[in-house]
Amino acid sequence: MKNTLRPLLAGCFALLSVAVLAQSKGKVIEEAVVKGKILSHPVRYTVYLPADYNSSERTYPVVYLLHGLSDDNTGWLQYGEINRLADKAIEDGTIPPMIIVMPDADSTFYINSYDGKEKFEDFFVKEFIPTIEKTYRIKAERRYRGVAGLSMGGYGALVYGLKHPELFSATAGLSAAVFEDASISGMPDNFYQGVFGPIFGRDAKGEARVGEHFQQNSILKIVNTKPVEELKKVRYWIDCGDDDFLTKGNAILHMALTDRQVPHEFRMRDGAHTWDYWRTGIIPALQFIGQSFHQ
DSSP, X not given: OHHHHHHHHHHHHHHHHHHHHHHTSOEEEEEEEEOOSSSSSOEEEEEEEOTTGGGOOOOBOEEEEEOOTTOOTTHHHHTTOHHHHHHHHHHTTSSOOOEEEEEOOTTSTTSBOTTSSOXXXXXXXXXXXXXXXXXXXXXOSGGGEEEEEETHHHHXXXXXXXXXXXXXXXXXXXXXXXXXXXXXXXXXXXXXXXXXXXXXXXXXXXXXXXXXXXXXXXXXXXXXXXXXXXXTTSEEEEEOOTTOTTHHHHHHHHHHHHHTTOOOEEEOOSOOSSHHHHHHHHHHHHHHHHHHTXX
């Protein structure tokens, strides 16, 4: 009898372990779309839902997680392994259960273009967020809403926090694309035209590149000119590797916030502009954002 029970019990425990493991994994909807009126095309997005989403009636805080240049809405899932990292961090209590939404912004830098032909920022604020927060059980309040991203997405996350403090309680930029005026005006023409021309002016050269549209969307300009009390409405997390080509801009941003006595967290770790760096940095960033949800 004992010999018969042992394999049976072992099988039961194995099935129970698999069931528990399955319950601790969140659900990923890899491909969905939002169709609005502001853009001429639908915008794809990927969404991570925490493990207990389908078994509860509760509502959840949300983090909009933005991809970098040349990636799309699946970048954080495919290369960043955000579902695996979030599952573990939620299970061990490092971050609160949250919904993570990853939109496809193409190469827009998440803002409106200088010529008004691509108004991604308007779409994101006026159509994307409201649609997402009606589609999923999200706590649709500023204090439960954060934004984070890497590189181009780090720029988008920081500029959204700076320009829309009424929407976000916290923002986190990993290797954020923060450029001072001189870096843009002195940039080689072929690189500027390929990356920034569609956003800030296709034919602009030299100092003409840092005109009104650039200044309105310059992270450093906003930090240096916006009233301090407005800046303090949002919590900021800045993380950039010491071997990253964006180190200088992020260090200048840190100094600018420090000079204006705006509270923020600044990290410069060993690393470069790589997924290895971002995978090790995203959970601390989400933990920082998650602290805002407990205010």
